[in-house]
Amino acid sequence: MPLQLRLWYRYHAPMRSNHPSDEAPAASKSPGNGSPGVQFLTVPAELAGQRIDNFLQARLKGVPRSRVYRILRKGEVRVNKGRVKAEYRLRAGDVVRVPPIRTTEQAPPAVAGESLRNLVQASILYDDNGLLVINKPAGLAVHGGSGVRLGLIEVLRQMFPGSPFIELVHRLDRDTSGAIMVARKRSVLQHVQAELRAGRVGKSYLALASGKWPRGRKLVEAPLRKNTLKSGERMVSVAPDGKPSQTRFQVLERFSGATLVAAEPVTGRTHQIRVHAQFVGCPLAGDVKYTPDEENRRFRGLGLKRLFLHSASVSCSLPSGEVVKVAAPLPEELESVLAALRQG
Secondary structure, three states, rough: OOOOHHHHHHOOOOOOOOOOOOOOOOOOOOOOOOOOEEEEEEEEEEHHEEEEEHOOOOOOHOHHHHHHHHHHHOOEEEEOOOOOOOOOOOOHHHHHHEEEOOHOOOOOOOOOOOHHHHHHHEEEEEEOOEEEEEEEEOOOOOOOOOOOOHHHOOOOOOOOOOOOOOOOOOOOOOOEEEEEEEEEHHHHHHHHHHHOOOOOOOOEEEEEEOOOOOOOOOOOOOEEEEEOOOHHHHHHHEOOOOEOOOOEEEEEEEOOEEEEEEEEEEEEOOOOOHHHHHHHHOOOOOOOOOHHHHHHHHHHHOOOOOOOOOEEEEEEEEEOOEEEEEEEEOOHHHHHHHHHHHHO
């Protein structure tokens, strides 16, 4: 491994330990409201800040996540008598109307097999102070939904049945590997997500960009807009009416026809690193959404079978003030691609 890349890793030493979780309170049900089967749930202060989709998923056991999103889109779920989107964050005292869900629409929850549980167990990098950091394998979704019945969060809940609270702090694309934070305490979730919104959480990625990264291009500022195709596939593009987005890039190593970069997203938009790399003319290797197939074909010849994007490290403070920094080693299948580039 080149000296510059070794120096970059030196400051991201992984940590591993163990710590129990605490309990998460349940929302209270308001009696005497609505028709039979309709629930009115009052949100306690301890659940303030949770997304409405996650709130519903935790209470509609066995209901596919796609169904949860559908009842939100159709307005069957109301918060304080008004419609909300899936990303709405609950506030203490909110009253959530949950419609009756017919049992025929409920699917039995998928059960993680032993091999998947062992894989996730071996991928735990840090477990202490109510925070889990997992080195998520590529190909594993962070949660079920959109045709995926079992994601990382469902696997973790099955692995730790005695932990009443396990929630994602942030997300990674299914094809992206690496460090992802999961809270085992409500207080940790609220604190770290507040730090995320304030821009005080460190997230650094390793990415292989196709082509020669422009010299001196260390910051990409380009507004991003999400689009949903008729097929239901999500695509993101740079657009004047998009949301403001920033990514910092640092060149780590140059190859013939490719550049290894470190990427630090300042904002947290969907597919941000991938689309910003495409925007400067260097789409990521193995990206089937944003990279031309002829370019991906060249990388497949080097043994690349997936998107070359890896969450290499995360850092954050905890409610106690302690700072946690955890690194996720680059998977062997990506290291072998770099080795092939160095030989070539």
